[in-house]
Amino acid sequence: MSKVIVDEKKIEELLSRGVANCIVKEDLKKKLMSGKVLNIKLGADPSASNIHLGNAVAIRALKKFQELGHQVIFIVGDATGMIGDTSDKNSLRPQLTKEDVEKNMAGWKEQVGKILDMSKTRFEYNSTWLSKLNFMDVANLAKEFTVAQMIERENYKLRFEAGKPIGLHEFMYPLMQGYDSVAIEADVELGGSDQLFNILAGRELQQAFGQEPQNLITFELIEGTDGRKMSKSYGNVINLTDTPEDIFGKTMRMGDELIVRYLTICTDMPLEEISTIQDRLNDGENPRNLKVLLAKELVTLYHSKEDAEHAEQEFIQVFSNNALPSEIPEHKVTKRTGLLTIMVDTGLASSNGEARRLIQQGGVKMDGEVITDHSLELMGTTTGIILQRGKRKVVKICL
Numbered sequence: 088m089s090k091v092i093v094d095e096k097k098i099e100e101l102l103s104r105g106v107a108n109c110i111v112k113e114d115l116k117k118k119l120m121s122g123k124v125l126n127i128k129l130g131a132d133p134s135a136s137n138i139h140l141g142n143a144v145a146i147r148a149l150k151k152f153q154e155l156g157h158q159v160i161f162i163v164g165d166a167t168g169m170i171g172d173t174s175d176k177n178s179l180r181p182q183l184t185k186e187d188v189e190k191n192m193a194g195w196k197e198q199v200g201k202i203l204d205m206s207k208t209r210f211e212y213n214s215t216w217l218s219k220l221n222f223m224d225v226a227n228l229a230k231e232f233t234v235a236q237m238i239e240r241e242n243y244k245l246r247f248e249a250g251k252p253i254g255l256h257e258f259m260y261p262l263m264q265g266y267d268s269v270a271i272e273a274d275v276e277l278g279g280s281d282q283l284f285n286i287l288a289g290r291e292l293q294q295a296f297g298q299e300p301q302n303l304i305t306f307e308l309i310e311g312t313d314g315r316k317m318s319k320s321y322g323n324v325i326n327l328t329d330t331p332e333d334i335f336g337k338t339m340r341m342g343d344e345l346i347v348r349y350l351t352i353c354t355d356m357p358l359e360e361i362s363t364i365q366d367r368l369n370d371g372e373n374p375r376n377l378k379v380l381l382a383k384e385l386v387t388l389y390h391s392k393e394d395a396e397h398a399e400q401e402f403i404q405v406f407s408n409n410a411l412p413s414e415i416p417e418h419k420v421t422k423r424t425g426l427l428t429i430m431v432d433t434g435l436a437s438s439n440g441e442a443r444r445l446i447q448q449g450g451v452k453m454d455g456e457v458i459t460d461h462s463l464e465l466m467g468t469t470t471g472i473i474l475q476r477g478k479r480k481v482v483k484i485c486l
Contacts (some may be wrong), residue, residue, distance in 0.1 A: 091122045091156035101151050105352040107280035108305040110287075115275065115302035119155070125274035127152040128301070130162035130213070130267055133191035134183060138198045139324035140353050140385070141309045141317035145277045146202045147355075148306065152275070159208055160271055162201065163192065166214040167263045170256055198327045201389055203450045209417060216270040217263055228262045231295050232288070240284055261288035269293055272299045280305045309352055312341045331386045332412075335398035336479055338382035342373035346381055347369045364457075405478050420467040426458070429465060433473065433482040451476055 102109050109115065118125060129149050131142065138146070151220050153159045168183040183191075196205070213410050220228075228272045237258045238247060246253055261284060268276060268289030276286045283305050288298035308316050311323025318324070338349075346368065350361045364377055379399060386395035405412055427442040429435075429453070436442035446461040450485045452475040453465075465472060472484035 091124055092154070093120055093122055094155065095120065095259050097151070097155065100358070101148065104197055104358070105306050106304055107307045110290075110303050114331075115304075118302070125152075126155045126272060127157050127159045128162060128268060128271060128273035128276045129159070129278065130164055130167070130276075132164035132183070133195055134168060135319050136191045136194050136330050137319075137324075137326040138195065139317055139326050140349075141279070141311075141324070143307060143327060144306045144352055145279065146199060148277055148304065149384065150202050150204075152319075153204055153207055159203065159359065160273070161203070161208055161210050162267050162271070163210060163212045164264075165192075165196075165212045166217040167260060167267075170260050170263065176206065187480060194328070199325055200442065211264070211271060211284065213267050213270070217266065220266075225259070225262070228266060229259075231256075232262070232293050261285045262292070265292040265391060268301050269296050269298060272298060274299075275302045275304065277304050277306070279308055281308060284376035307352060309349070310345055312337050314342055314345075325385070327389050331390045331394035331398040332401050332479070334386050334389065335382040335395070335402050338385055339375075339378055339402060341378075343368075343378065346377050347375060349381055350384065354381075354388060356384060372446040411473065411475075412479065412481055415473070415481050415483050417471065417485045418467075419486065420465060421486060423464045423466045426463040427461060427483065429474065430476070433474070435476040435480050435482060445466050445476060456470055 097118060102112055102116060111153070127149060129145055129335055149159045149161070165185075165188045168188050169185065196210070199205070199208075238244060240301060243253055243257075264282075264285040265288030267273075269292050273289065273293075276289055278286050283303075286301075286303045286305065290303070293300045296375050311317035311321055312325065313321070313323040315321055315323060325334055329337070341349075348355050350364065351358070364380070366375060368374060382402075383395040383399060386398050401412060415432075420427070420429060426446070427436075427439045430442040430445075431437070431439060435451070436445060442451075443461045446458055449457050451458045452473075454473050455475075465474075465484060467484045467486040471485045473481060474484055477479045
């Protein structure tokens, strides 16, 4: 185990930057200043195969604890994922199957590895201990909570008042997440602000099992590219697996009001520099210049500085000069095929219905000309037909 680093400035920033709740801050700061190695917990259900910038906020905080010499423990919610957490949902969440969990976990470690030092990270699957609990064990966990505590949660209250179903199994989720903290004897748990109740459940159960209750840090939820909460279901996410060009382009399309917020919560830029950027915005500098700076910062974090420079040049070429991307993927079509099918096969549209709507709205071009006939059939040529949706999504139809 590496030696714990006691750096008051870094600790203070870790306990405040982008933080929604810190319980109990002074107690946690005292522990971090003591030089003792702490178990820092972060759990996640693999409900999708990609990690987005919103998910990455807590993982990046985990990295900072790791750099200070503490033991970070990443809990993979293979058991909790099959129950489904609805902390931020207004309806039942579909339960994951074991196959879903395994499929989604395939790329998770690679993505987490973009942030954490994997050689110093403990990965634990919560089915290891949760699968061993019998019915009476679960009943004993449940007696530590009341129905009133559960139903007072805002999303449950709204669903109850609206007559929407609330599954009894949903009340089990905080117990499961809380028991994770007991199993690994967590000193600190991290999570999004929507996880506050579940993390507090860990404190309750630890006390019931005679352990010192964990401290907790929850982080502000970041908005997505459309200004709503970043969510896979909204499709407004910037994924860690996105190409440098996609990260850059998505960042450039977001609202100007998110520039400073993203720099503060989603990057490691020093706060003094961010304050200067806020002053530049206040003084009337074109936000586009500062959005470029943010976009390059994000690409550098998850790819490289060279990728960030290339993505900027690509953006200028495509969006400022109205040129086609320098690299265009090719798709072979050796017999006459419906345009809608080709759009779906090449990823220009997610479905025939979306492809049809895009064409009706004038959002699809062929060799620079807007297409209006969705019943069109195409076959590739030796030189290639350029099929284009918007400015960035382009494919060459070849033989």
